[in-house]
Amino acid sequence: MIKIKVSKAHEGKIRQGYPWIFHYQMQNENVEGKSGDLAVVYDSKNRFLAIGLFDPESDIRLRILQIRNPVKIDGDFFAERFSLALQLRESLVGEGTTGYRVINGENDGFPGLVLDRYESTAVLKLYTAAWIPFLEVLLLLFKSQLSVDRCVLRWSRNALESKAISDKWREGRILFGDPVEGPVRFRENEIIFEADVLSGQKTGFFLDQRDNRQHIRLLSEGKSVLNVFSYTGGFSIYAFLGGARSVIEVDTNSFALATSKQNLMLNYPNRNFSLEEFSQVKADGFDKLAGLESANQKFDLVILDPPAFARRNKQTKTALSAYTKLAEAGARVVAKDGILFAASCSVHVKAQDFYQAVFSGIQFAGRKYEEVRRTGHA
Numbered sequence: 001m002i003k004i005k006v007s008k009a010h011e012g013k014i015r016q017g018y019p020w021i022f023h024y025q026m027q028n029e030n031v032e033g034k035s036g037d038l039a040v041v042y043d044s045k046n047r048f049l050a051i052g053l054f055d056p057e058s059d060i061r062l063r064i065l066q067i068r069n070p071v072k073i074d075g076d077f078f079a080e081r082f083s084l085a086l087q088l089r090e091s092l093v094g095e096g097t098t099g100y101r102v103i104n105g106e107n108d109g110f111p112g113l114v115l116d117r118y119e120s121t122a123v124l125k126l127y128t129a130a131w132i133p134f135l136e137v138l139l140l141l142f143k144s145q146l147s148v149d150r151c152v153l154r155w156s157r158n159a160l161e162s163k164a165i166s167d168k169w170r171e172g173r174i175l176f177g178d179p180v181e182g183p184v185r186f187r188e189n190e191i192i193f194e195a196d197v198l199s200g201q202k203t204g205f206f207l208d209q210r211d212n213r214q215h216i217r218l219l220s221e222g223k224s225v226l227n228v229f230s231y232t233g234g235f236s237i238y239a240f241l242g243g244a245r246s247v248i249e250v251d252t253n254s255f256a257l258a259t260s261k262q263n264l265m266l267n268y269p270n271r272n273f274s275l276e277e278f279s280q281v282k283a284d285g286f287d288k289l290a291g292l293e294s295a296n297q298k299f300d301l302v303i304l305d306p307p308a309f310a311r312r313n314k315q316t317k318t319a320l321s322a323y324t325k326l327a328e329a330g331a332r333v334v335a336k337d338g339i340l341f342a343a344s345c346s347v348h349v350k351a352q353d354f355y356q357a358v359f360s361g362i363q364f365a366g367r368k369y370e371e372v373r374r375t376g377h378a
Helices: 008-015 075-088 129-145 207-219 234-241 254-267 285-294 313-331 351-364
Strands: 002-006 020-022 026-029 038-042 048-054 060-067 099-104 113-118 121-126 150-155 174-177 184-188 191-195 224-228 246-251 278-282 299-304 334-342
Touching: 002 008, 008 048, 008 060, 038 060, 048 129, 075 099, 075 129, 099 184, 099 207, 113 184, 121 129, 129 150, 129 174, 184 207, 191 234, 191 254, 207 234, 207 299, 207 334, 224 234, 224 285, 234 246, 234 254, 246 254, 246 285, 254 278, 285 313, 299 313, 313 334, 313 351, 334 351
Parallel strands: 002 038, 121 150, 224 246, 224 299, 246 278, 299 334
Antiparallel strands: 002 026, 020 060, 038 048, 048 060, 099 113, 113 121, 150 174, 184 191
């Protein structure tokens, strides 16, 4: 068992529920551990503080599973947490929504692990190879309690570099069940979507933006909408269902744009959209925004939902600068009395820092603003 100590300041954070210990926060280790080893954190008086998953290849050296009271980390431990996660999502299950997040990482006590469901397909995404020793146990739980046809394994970009990943746990492997034949279909708030669970971003769809998509729906009536970094068109379809007058999508990914168009047709099978109503542009978001400003084009609602600008903690400063520049570019093409919706999925960027970056960008654009709402993930 690995023994870890941290500073008194970080002890307090852990007691309050902070789920990570970065390598620079560790004062000592009594042994060189391997990925997936259990490590115990002791306080300054040598009392048990926490236990978690050790990962020597990650900046996040320890992902905490349990604080305060010692427990045995085994199948029963994970079964109890999985059962609670399922109970919390009972209100989401039904014909209207068949795509949702079953396990939301740290929030459900599974740090660095996400499990999404797309109707009859489950997708397990891991952000650390430290979960490998426990995968067999977890798969038994998923198989017995989820009632899905298959489970697909996905890795985060950083975790995929781990030397601990063998062919058995390779990216895109079907962990159990039938092979995947093309995109999988699911419903969200009665809306039909398709997701590429084998190679799409995240687990194939941004399920965590569900509530924000619904909010966009309520804001869109009669509006011209610019959806930058549109991916597979979730915000666009909600905007149309909310009565948007027109939508322009901007993304660099041709496959994502094609999927977005397919998703639109699934929900509007009998409608032929004109170019004035719906159009797509394959381009860099920053470049397209600059071009729209030069052409003096304005939009009632501008959506900025870029990919993560900070995948590591050391990239935070650069990311905040990018968010400021993006907000400035977006604000320059918002019509008078229009709305700017800005989102971040950079886990290393603190919420308040992100908000300030957006506000600074709007001010640099010379626009006055009123903050209407702050939201989070679903």
